[in-house]
Amino acid sequence: MKIFQHPKFKDLISKSTSILQNLISKGKSILQNLITKGTCLSQEIKQYPGWKKLSVRCKDISVCQVNFRQMTVLLLLVFFLTSFAFENIQAAQASQAASLEAVQDTAIKAHKVILNEKESGYVCDPISAEIIMDEILQEAALLYSMEIADDNLLRFEETVISREEMSTKKELDEALRKHSRILVNACTIYVDDIPIGTLKTKEEAQQLLDKVKSKYIDPESSLENASFQEDVKIAITPIHFQQIQKLEEVEAELEEEQEVVEEYTLQDGDTFWSISRKYKIKMGDLTNLNPDKDPKKLRKGLVIRLSYPKSLLNVVTRELAKFEDSISYETETQNDNSMYKNESKTIREGQAGKKFVEAYIVKVNGIEREREVIYEEVILEPVNKIVAKGTKKEVTAASIARGYGKFKWPTSGRITSYYGKRRAPTRRASTNHKGIDIANSKGTRIYAAESGKVTAVGRAGGYGKRVVIDHGSRVTTLYAHLSTIKVSKGQSVSRGQLIGYMGNTGNSTGSHLHFEVRISDSPKNPLRYLN
Structure with a gap:
């Protein structure tokens, strides 16, 4: 076994290891080529330049023939062990590739359907979900006979899923119905930015407003203008169909009257009775509102409090009126020394005159609030009243x-x-x-x-x-x-x-x-x- 200690053998082992490392570094491509060609690995190695060089050097070693054979067997053993390792690696890689191909055969690209931020299913093409959503909205429009509000957020996210996870049409329809918001475009009446009623259509809302105005419009008068005292608007409002009110309900709300208190400055000829008639207030209510005022001692310029019904909607009309009006007579006094100071008698009764008047009259809910006279013509002059007053010292x-x-x-x-x-x-x-x-x-x-x-x-x-x-x-x-x-x-x-x-x-x-x-x-x- 001295051969294993020989320097050249050690050099051979070192060079063989280098060759094996080169073979491994070549990797999968060399092994696949070897398998494809069906060539024995040993022959491929013999043809490799390094192997020939190794053989030449081995012949130069001074060893017995038997020992050289032992070395050859050892090298072949190393080769076969290496080949077996490569074959296992190749088998493992082939198994992994097969598994990947199997996965690729079952996984597919899809789109996750998200309606109003809630997952609703998976589809291959977003158009299929959009079609189902349109069908749901069209069905609601037919059911309510109204325009459906565009109030649903439908979006999609690309993803990869198994074929089993793909949604059926029935599953997707049920999910979209569950997560959808079915709102109708109704019309809300706003008075000074406060909603007072919501109706089905704009025509219905306008019909109600016109009906409120018509209560205070005299068809025989020369109407110049009719409007609301408040800022009135009709706005489209997306709401649930069940929230729409009936026309009669909103009309009843508008007819509810609110009690307000205003002040009035007395003019010539004003009495509590004439004011109560003008503003449709009961005499007793007017007296109670002004406990500090004596109805028998009213004078021009005196300010009194008024209370009369005021609605949520108040109609202001301006009309050109032509009419006859009375001209108040004045009272003249004459001294009479035949009567005491606390005595008087009427010498001549007064008589009111007449005049023709053209004027613009502004009314609120049918009650006159302003009058602008543009033309007057006296028809009959008034006759003044003459009263004699005693000058003798009063009786005590x-x-x-x-x-x-x-x-x-x-x-x-x-x-x-x-x-x-x-x-x-x-x-x-x-x-x-x-x-x-x-x-x-x-x-x-x-x-x-x-x-x-x-x-x-x-x-x-x-x-x-x-x-x-x-x-x-x-x-x-x-x-x-x-x-x-x-x-x-x-x-x-x-x-x-x-x-x-x-x-x-x-x-x-x-x-x-x-x-x-x-x-x-x-x-x-x-x-x-x-x-």
Whole structure:
């Protein structure tokens, strides 16, 4: 075995290893060529230049013939072991290639279907999914008889899947229906950017708005314009079909009225009654809104509060109106020194005039809010009212007590009995008459001779039904033999106010009024104090 220690043998082994490494580096291509040609690996090696060089060198080695043969066997053993390793490598690579080919035979390219960010299946061609989606939307359009909103996001991602993962038409249809959003293009009415109702079509929404306007349009008027006070818009809104409202529902919402409070500046001739009629407000409501205002003391420029119904939609109309209007008359006063300062009388009644007017009238919900007069022509001039006012010093209880004031006559009729001594008309009557008797038919009106406070009412012996009024400054008046009393004790009365009716109660011989004037409870001749 010395041959294994020989330097040349070691050199041979080293060179053989190098040859084997070169063979391995050549790799798969050399081995495949060898297999294809069917040539023995040993012959291929013998033809290799390195092998010939190795043989020559081996012949130069001084060894016995037997040892050389042993070396040859060893080399052949190394060769066959190497060949067996290459064959195993080749078999493994062939098996791997076969497996890859089998996988390539079952895996296919596909498109993942994603609807509204939800996986819905796999298709070879995106067009097939788009066709199914179109069918679903067309079916909804036929069902609802409406345009379907383009509100679905359908997208695709390329991928590789097995044939078993590919979606069938039924599976894809079910998945797309499940993940789709079926919204219809409805029409919403917005009032000042607030939605108040959603209807099926724009025509239906416009029909409703026109109906609201028509309530306040007079077909006989010269309408210039009709619009809404608010900003009104109709906008397409994608919603579920079930959210669409009926026309009657939206109309009912629009007819709901809201209570608002506004102010109004009084003009000439305004009264609570005329304002209530103009703004369709109850008199009681108007009075309650203005507790600090006296309806009898209104004046131009006074500001009052108004409350009237205002709708969600308010119709503003502008029309050209031609009409006749009244011209208010004025009241003239004349001084009359024959009457007291608290007395007056009408000398001539006033009469309103007439004029022809052309004007633009602006109304809100049928109520006039503005008027622009563009033409006027007087048809009939007004006739002013003339009133005479007294200039004499007013009658007061103090002036009456001093003897220069005058009472108003308490009733009409003729005097049948004067103040002072007389023949008694009845057995129970006094011969000293404390007042005067004014006769007239039963039921004749009896008035307060002057303002004051009622201190006594009811029956009082021979006076029958009587009323006593205290005028202050210890001056009182008495009204007796009444048939009916119209005032009560403690009530304040004004000069000339009705206090009862003439009668024949008490110690009386016929229908008449017994009238007394007392100062400090002492009877005075009434004729001295009557006007």
